[in-house]
Amino acid sequence: MSIHPFGDKHPLIAPTAFIAPGARVIGDVTIGDEASIWYNVVLRGDVERITIGVRTNIQDGSVVHVTTNRYATLIGDDVLIGHLAMIHGCVLENHAFIxxxxxxxxxCVVETDAMLAAGALLTPGKRIGSRELWAGRPAKLLRMLSDEDVARNRSAAAGYVALAKLHRASLA
Known part of the structure; x- marks a missing residue:
């Protein structure tokens, strides 16, 4: 892993967060307790800030960036971000799933318990409402998430906290 300041901005990483080897954390980035930043993820907070909440996971190969002096990237608690996702100048509320x-x-805003399907493209300024599932390129509302869908997505965050602890131990 590499953790670098940018100008006078330094990453702030909770001691219980897991940052995998190969990940890059640059500039004005804050990472919460038990969050996991997986292999080859790039978090580039050079021209705006990035905040990542507790127990959030950003999976392998994803990129999180911002828009100069315009849009920070704010990621809430217990958010799931799948492999190779691109997150740019947006808000992902608690329990969002990408x-x-x-x-x-x-x-863009992805509200609490909302989901953006694999491979989808959420174009600028769009808002996914709570418990909505959007899919496609460009993404459109596909359906509402069931109680079972929401429960499964919420339980996955805890699974990544446990997996990150195993990875940390195996790398020690």
Whole structure:
């Protein structure tokens, strides 16, 4: 892993967060307790801030960036971000789920318990409402999430906390 300041901005990483080897954390980035930043993730807070809540996981190969002096990237608690996702200048509320290879562009909001499907493209300024599932390129509302869907997504965050602890131990 590499953790670098940018100008006078230094990453702030909770001691219980897991940052995998190969991850890059640059500039004005805050990472909460028990969050996990997996292999080859890039968090580049060079021209705006990035905040990542507790127990959130950002999976392998994902990129999180911002828009100069315009859009920070704010990621809540217990958020799931799948492999190779692109998260840019947006807000992901608590318990949001972003699928594998999905793209969330500037000024978007993914509300609590909302889901963006794998491979979807959420174009600038869009808002996914709570418990909505959006899919496609460009993404559109597909259906509402069931109670079972929401429960499964919420339980996955705890699973990643446990998995991150195993990875930390195996790397020690």
């Amino acid at each position: 699928g594998l290879g999905a793209i969330v562009m500037d000024d």
